[in-house]
Amino acid sequence: MSDIMRPIGFDHLMTWILDEYRTKGTVFGEQRVVRCDPERAFPIFDERIETPFGMAAGPNTQLAQNLVAGYVCGARFFELKTVQKMDGAELSACVPKPCILASDEAYNCEWSTELTVPQAFAEYVKAWVACKLIAREFGFGDPDGFVFNMSVGYDYEGITTPKIDAYIEGMKDASDTEVFKEAIAWTRDHLDLFEVVDEAFVDSITPHVSASITESTLHGCPPAEIEKIATHLICEKGLNTYVKCNPTLLGYEFARTTLDGLGYDYVAFDDHHFVEDLQWADAVPMIERLRALCNERGLEFGVKLTNTFPVDVTRSELPSEEMYMSGRSLYPLSIALAAKIAERFDGTLRMSYSGGADAHNMADLVSAGIWPVTVATTILKPGGYERLSQIMGLLTELPGEAFTGADPERIAELADEAAHGDACRKPIKPLPERHIPGELPITDCFTAPCRHDCPIHQDIPGYLRAVDEGRYADALRIVLERNALPFMTGTLCPHHCTDACMRNYVDAHVLIREAKLEAAKRGFAAVAPALAATEKSSDRRVAIVGGGPAGLACACFLTRAGVPATIFERAESLGGVVRHVIPGFRIADEDIQKDIDLCLAYGAEVRCGVEVDSVDALKDEGFTDVVVATGAWAPAPQVLSEGGELDALEFLAQAKESPETLDLGTDVVVIGGGNTAMDVARAAKRIPGVENVRLVYRRNRRYMPAEEEELVFALEDGVEFMELLSPGKLHEGSLTCDVMALGAPDASGRRRPEPTGETVEVPATSVIVAVGEKVECGLFESAGVELTDRGIPAVSANLASNVEGVWVSGDARRGPATIVEAIADAAVVAASISGCDFNGQSAQNIDPEYGRALATRGDVAHDCGHCTPTRCLGCPTVCEACVEVCPNRANVAVRMPGMRQRQIVHVDGMCNECGNCAVFCPYSEGRPYKDKLTVFWGEEDFENSENEGFLEVDGGVKVRLDGQVAVFDPDDGDCGLPDGVRRTIQAVRRDYAYLLCR
Structure with missing residues (x-):
């Protein structure tokens, strides 16, 4: 059954490796096989490691095949998964499943091998011999260029039991163990399977699997017992010994403040581990005594920093009460502890490092004298073991030399960067849902999540590949198949397609919107002139009321399909909210005009300066169908209980058309937390005379509906966020606000704001309200169109109203929405009227060169904002x-x-x-x-x-x-x-x- 691992025999392990590598060039599916330079190695424990990094004690060092997979990808230091007295079925019954959650920062509720101790021993010995053999046979490196490091827990009584003692002795010398003898005997009997390995080499394989150990005690283990265990390992077992030290040595206040400052305020833990764990005052003299003890015996001593950090389960992350945190949220704590230790011991104490290490910081750690470095979280993410090959490449310039000390000043710099930089910082807002709905098919499961999450189901991987190849005209043609407004969406789209981008798990989402804009700008000159009016192929004639994004897109799709269409726009120019309201610093007028030109290229007629107040009048003119796409221009109801307020759209329109006519005073308050509120706040900052712009919102910024990047833009522009405030009355330059607190989540999933009974005064010479505009319903009411209780038209799945021949699109049917949603509505209406299928480019999603897509896997980008090519993983071609x-x-x-x-x-x-x-x-x-x-x-x-x-x-x-x-x-x-x-x-x-x- 699937929760019981069945260790495979050495014969199966080796025939699998040999067969797979020779027929497919892979080992356990790993494509990026690393070959190390045998002349370059780092001395450690009287042994040598060709690279100063490897894999931490955890799921990746539990089975023989895991260790082999890590080895072929470049790992050379293996901290074997911890063994303890409780093992096998007894332990497995205590580990709730699932037990790993590594979607962002990682959590786990498994702590040591689920095998029995003898089984774990056998896995490690099999892997030891296998790595020796493939190193020689396939030239992966020096067969003696890697190290296995034991990890044992969790108390003195357990570590000194016969079972654990036999494990330690067997790892020190496996020559008399059945598993080692069987592995050597099998190899001798099957030398015909090898081309390079010969009997002399087999005889040279040392049975001394490990001469080092990491003492991994449970949280709360008394200092005296930690030292007693280490003394036993040093004096009785003669092992080079590392003692695991936890971030609890930093103190509760430091850990809480650090995590809160980086946005991990939702990570729950109290101070009990900090009180019960080893204290700094006890740790320092203990380390000094143990180091002296090792020096006396010619052994190496060091500390291990640190695999995990215990936190509470509060959001059903895993089916347990407590879990262990790792990854990027652990890095600021672990490197801070490293800095503290380096300073106290003047860089002379060896540190084996794990917490949050990855491709972003590995070279810095090793260069600062912190090694070996082991990883876990990063290789539990897409790319897996193959991420090790990238890390290997980042370290090739570092000289292989013995440890001569760490650099306390550089480590302190790394700790400061981690605590105050952006590398470990959590986004302001909660991570969006990153999965597409539905069950996983048993076969043919490949899909493009980005395409699925796009409201118009854009053929995203197809145009990304065209952009990567410099085929900008082709990219734009792919875009235009389903997207009539590439400049607007390439600039203003909230790009929820990126929520599901699998690159989120690797580094950051692909810059899909930016690639679309690049295709539009660089492909426009070649594509636009080739577009021409389409021959009429329909008896229907469509009137489109509204010349904003929904109306333009509808006209484009209809005329492209051969259906005559006429746009009626009450303003003197097309473009709707985008043209007349959205600030010029968001999108240039020339880009808006290019989208309009693309939409009109197929022959749509335009009548500007015409107010339509009757659907019947249009039908009397001979139009068979009327599409209402008028937007949401009606102001929201009054928000303040007292005092004057400005409507957001009216303000934005005036700020764009004639900002000099606005007199807002020195202190502007914007009420709202959506994208429009951010536009208003940023525009207000640019009005002459305005000194301060404060945004008042009844929840905190984590729960604002605005997109993350819009929040960041507003903050960068100097907008002050006044959170947990509910506006009341404006009087004599001051806005009275109720102070709110966050209660239980409401139907939207956001925590409900609740009044505390307190009030505050916010300086306000002007108040602008941006809390959601309404749909103008006069045209619908006069035509007899049925409305919902939200005051918007009731429509069918194809967006037809209850009135024959009347359709509704965009904001007019949704309320305030996005440009891409308007395009989606337009496509539905156009397809319903014309019968045309706007899906002609979907085949472009699949890359005919499978290997090219495969080559994009695994590597972590260091500067995602300036990457070329786009970093698209080609999910519909290869997910895996x-x-x-x-x-x-x-x-x-x-x-x-x-x-x-x-x-x-x-x-x-x-x-x-x-x-x-x-x-x-x-x-x-x-x-x-x-x-x-x-x-x-x-x-x-x-x-x-x-x-x-x-x-x-x-x-x-x-x-x-x-x-x-x-x-x-x-x-x-x-x-x-x-x-x-x-x-x-x-x-x-x-x-x-x-x-x-x-």
């Missing part, structure tokens, strides 16, 4: 996130003949249901470890699982599908299996037989 993030390699991408994409199969015996693959699956209900076609290794596992999958049996394969079990011959095209499932099973049996473990 579930493969990359699985520590145990239990999800495998299977190449299918004649198909561009690979299919994903799940290997039941290698999975412990940690749940990490479900975190990163694009589908909201996707659980690859449950939903993908599963390979079973035995009848017991097959029967104890509900997964759909197959088991090799005599006479064929036993398959469970849709709850039904039967034996099939997948080579028979008419066997009754769905073709995708049948072909996947065929491919596994033919080309991936090592997955079957028979």
Whole structure:
């Protein structure tokens, strides 16, 4: 069953590696195989490591295949997963599943190996021998260029039990253990499988697996016991010893203040660990005594900083009460502790480092004298083990030399940068939902989440690839297929497509909107002249009331489809809110005009300066259909209980047309928290005479509806946010506001503001209200169009009203909305009237070169704002996130003949249901470890699982599908299996037989 890991034998491990590498060039699916320079190594523990980094004790160092995967990607220091007295089924029963959540900062509620201690020992020995063999056979590096470091916990009684003692002694010398002898014997018996490895090399493989250990005690372990354990490991076991030190040494106030200052105020913990854990006053003399003890015995001593930090489960993150935090939120604490230790010991104390290390800070850490550095969180994210290859590349210029000391001043600088810079800072607003709705298909699951989350389902990967290749005209043509306003959306779109971008998990989302604008600007000159009026192919004639984004887009789509259309606009020029209201610092008039030109290129007629007050009059003129796209121009109801207020749209229009006519005084207050409020506040800052602009909102900025970037722009412009205030009355230059507090979440998911009974006075010479405009309903009422209780038209799925031939689009049917939503409505209306399909470029999503998409995986960008190319991962061509993030390699991408994409199969015996693959699956209900076609290794596992999958049996394969079990011959095209499932099973049996473990 899938939560029980089945360690694979050494013979299977090696035949798998040899077969896969020679037939596919990969090892456990890892494509970026690293070859280290044997001449460049860092001395440690009388051993050598070719790179000063590796993998931390955790899920990635639990099984032999995990260690091998890390090795081939460049890891050379392995902190093996912790062993303790409680193990196997007893421990597994205490670990709730899923147990890993690494979507941003990471959390886990697993702490040591779920195998029995003897099983864990066997995994480490098998991996030790395997890495030696493949280093020599495939030239990956010096077979003696890596180090295994034991990790044991959690108290003296447990560490000194016969079980743990035997583990330690076996790791020190495995020569008399069955697993080592079996591995060596198998290799000798199968030398014919090797081309470079010979008997002499096999004889040279040392059984001394580990000469070092990390003491990992539980939080609250008394100082005397920590020292007692370390003394035992040093004096009785003769081991180079690191003692794990936790961020609790920094004190509660420091940790709380640091995390709060970086936006992690929602991370909950109290001071009990800080009170119960090792104290600084006790740690320093203990470290000095233990270091002296090691010096006396010729051993190395150091401290380990630090895998995790205990916090409370408050938002159902994991099914436990407490969890361990790691990743970028831990880095500011861990590096601060490193700085404190470096200063106290003048850089002479060795520090093994883990907390929050990744490609962004690895070179800085090592250059400052902090190494070895081990990682966990970063390789639990998409890219997985292959992220190690990038880290390796960042360290190639560092000289391999012995530890001579750390640099306290540089480490202090790193700590200051972490605490006050942006690298570890949490966004102002909560992370958006990053999954698309729906279940994960058993086959053919590849999709483009960005395209799904785009209201117009833009063919985003297609135009991104064209931009990357410099084909700007092609990119713009792809955009124009579904997007009539590329300049407006390339500048003003809230780009929710980026919420689901898989790059969010790697570094930051792809700059989709910016790439669209680049395509528009650089492709316009070639594309626009080629657009021409379309020959009329319809008897219908459409009047469009409103010349804003919705009306323009509707006219574009209709005339492109051959349906005559005329725009009626009451203003003297087209463009609606974008032209007349949105500030010029947001979008240039020439860009607005280019979009208008594109929309009119197919032959739409325009009548400006015409107020339409009757649908019947338009029908009398011969129009068969009327599309109302008038926007939301009606002001919101009065907000202040007393005093005058300005309407946001009226203010913005005046500020754009004639700012010199505005007299706002020195202190402007803007009421609201949406994008319009940000525009108002930023525009007000630019009005002559205004000194202060304050934005009043009844919740805090975390719950403002404005986009994150709009908040940032406003703050950069000097707008002051007055949070948790509800406006009351304006009197003699002062706005009285009720002070609010956040209560329980309301229906929107935001915490409800509740009055505290207190009031404050905010200076206000003018108040501008931006809390949501309303739809003008006069035209609808005169035509007999039914309205909802929100005062907007009631429409069908195709946006038809109850009145024959009357359609509604954009703000007129939604209330205040976005440009891209207006385009989406326009496309629906145009398709309904014309019968045209605006989906001609969807095939551009798939890259015909699979390898090119594959090459984009894994690397972390250091400057996402100025990256070329776009960093698009090409998700509809290759996703495989579930493969990359699985520590145990239990999800495998299977190449299918004649198909561009690979299919994903799940290997039941290698999975412990940690749940990490479900975190990163694009589908909201996707659980690859449950939903993908599963390979079973035995009848017991097959029967104890509900997964759909197959088991090799005599006479064929036993398959469970849709709850039904039967034996099939997948080579028979008419066997009754769905073709995708049948072909996947065929491919596994033919080309991936090592997955079957028979």
